[in-house]
Amino acid sequence: MRGLTSEIAARLGAIPDARAWRDAPLGPFTTIGVGGKADILLTVASPVALAEALRVVAYAGVPWSILGGGSNILVADSGFAGVIVKLDEAFHYVDTPVGAAGRSVRVEAGGGLPLSRLAVHAAQAGLSGLEFACGIPGSVGGAVVMNAGAHSGSVSGVLEAVHVVSPAESGWLQAEALDWGYRRSGLPAHLVVTAARFRLSHAVSAEVLEHHRTLLGVRRRTQPRATRTFGSTFQNPPGDYAGRLLESSGLKGVRRGGAQVSTVHANFISNVGDATAGDVLGLMSMMRGTVRAKHEVVLEPEVRMLGGSFPWDQRARGAE
Ligand SMILES: Cc1cc2nc3c(=O)[nH]c(=O)nc-3n(C[C@H](O)[C@H](O)[C@H](O)COP(=O)(O)OP(=O)(O)OC[C@H]3O[C@@H](n4cnc5c(N)ncnc54)[C@H](O)[C@@H]3O)c2cc1C
Structure with a gap:
């Protein structure tokens, strides 16, 4: 396997806009900070590089997975025998086309953008709908996959479409085509979310920001602060907490x-x-x-x- 790993690392590292590291510790890339190494950690800076890298990995038959902000992940002590993919800062963008007054506005964000940054961006732009997300760690891509939510809101309530890349294809999927549930999007594991489009509504920026302050206050009172954790360990069972x-x-x-x-x-x-x-x-x-x-x-x-x-x-x- 070691020979195979170095050959694959060399092929991945040769892809423009991709960088590969061998024997990369994964704990520092997670919020709880535990776990072993990945054979290869790969960062990609464009959907084209991602698609090419996934084809190399799939062709070699090597296991792979995608890591977002690592805020809902526990890495095994033995690490990951395969390739871990991360979207680099090129996927940290947010783009807000101007909508007609009184109508909803479409906001597109890169899959690597921290979700809380997107929530603040929307609030400052006078857009409502993402207030629930203001204190949720992790990336837009991870939030889509997990259908992240809080305070009665969740990603599925405001998501219009996701852009996905797989070894075989890439393109936009409409949110309504997915099988949403509690902390579930139904998105197949071989699809990487590289961007997401949200439908938000016009609001008064100061009021949205005030709502953020209220929700962050609730979080500060009810959750541990300044601690290494992955958030909720278990799902709420039906009808209980x-x-x-x-x-x-x-x-x-x-x-x-x-x-x-x-x-x-x-x-x-x-x-x-x-x-x-x-x-x-x-x-x-x-x-x-x-x-x-x-x-x-x-x-x-x-x-x-x-x-x-x-x-x-x-x-x-x-x-x-
Ligand atoms: C202090 C704290 C508070 C939290 N509070 C909440 C909360 O209120 N509500 C809530 O829902 N969650 C909460 N969480 C959990 C976590 O923040 C969310 O589940 C978050 O959406 C995970 O995003 P991530 O980018 O960190 O994903 P990761 O933890 O990196 O990955 C989670 C899953 O998503 C997959 N994934 C990640 N990125 C992509 C991508 N681009 N494409 C495809 N698959 C991908 C991974 O393979 C993995 O299966 C909390 C966590 C912490 C540490």
């Missing part, structure tokens, strides 16, 4: 190695030391098992794993 179930199970503050259930919000795990992915997974298993025993509710992860699988999925496979 994962945080409520975890807190009433007495889990706040419980620790495994360097990973701790936040003392502020029981559905957040903090990396309080040099946590490993093993620490985080051990803690997640314990949280899930405790809630199952106390409330007879099975929590499903909101965080996604890169380069590994959750222990309960491994056990289920072992039982097959």
